Amino acid sequence: MIAADNEPTDDSDRQTQLLRGVLDMCLLALLAREPAHGYELVRRMEDAGFGAISYGTIYPLLTRMRRLGLVADEQQASPTGPPRKVYALTGPGRSHLDAWQKQWDRFADTVAGILTPPDHNPTRSCP
Amino acid sequence: MNTIDGALAEADRAWRAYGVGSADRAALADDLRLDLQAAVADGGDPTQLLGGDIAGFARRLADEAGVRRVCGDYRRLLGTALIGAALGGLLGYAILTALYPMLVRIVDLPRSFEVPIQLALAVYYGVPAGVVVVGAVTAVRLRLRDLPRIRRTAWMMSLLMPAAGILITPITMAFAWSTGYSTAPEVIATEVAMVLATLAGATVLARRLSIRDRQEPSDTTLNTTEIKPA
Structure with a gap:
């Protein structure tokens, strides 16, 4: 039995687990809209409503996606500071994103189908 | 910055x-x-x-x-080297005990012939020391086959351990001389510790040198490619 005192922690853990399953897909989706550097992606994730996701989580994930060829990076000169390492989606990254998005839609539909109560709730009538 | x-x-x-x-x-x-x-x-x-x-x-x-990692595994290495050295020490002592009377019997030197003391010391202590090194290197080579670059480590050990032995011997002798060649347990323990620490240092150095990267990054890592906007 889960004590009521643990609920905020439980919520946070569940949120973390859910995010872990979709974070790479979300990063690809954000990069599909516009290339960005690592810190910019952190801010975009925050703006999207995920709350504070640490740079220490996003940067290693970007590195993995780069290793897998899903994103590419290049240095871009910046008028206001040092050159920026900007990430963008690659062709394989686009294909993966499309596939993952379809998979996510099916998954979300299935979960929604289970969670949504039926429209007409049959009541048991007394004989 | x-x-x-x-x-x-x-x-x-x-x-x-x-x-x-x-x-x-x-x-x-x-x-x-x-x-x-x-x-x-x-x-x-x-x-x-x-x-x-x-x-x-x-x-x-x-x-x-996805970078390649090569672990030093120094604890296992030192433990194995110590076991090998101890076995080698016992073997060296046995060889010396058996060999010395045999040599005395075979080589009948005239009384007038004087063996240089340095040569005598080198043979008397060098043979067991050599067997100790061979024991440590062989144990590492055979027991730690699963470690990457262990052949290179063993090879480096075979170079560095004798060098360490040659380095520490006069230092230990000087220490013994400074104590009036005392046989007090703490003095003997200090001398043994000095030798063991030096040999352990040589072993660790051999491992560090053998796993040092050859300046080639992993194939899987960090290839920067041109941006192709989606």
């Missing part, structure tokens, strides 16, 4: 302890520096960005980058 340098130095120590080679460490650090510089230009603070656990972040980054 100093904060970036500090964070990168801490990450580098973590990568080093994690067994990441120098070329991969340099590639990871260069990439991370660029990204952190961009973040700082946007108002981020590197220490806050990476969080309190920079070592954990560095290990995670190395894993995600």
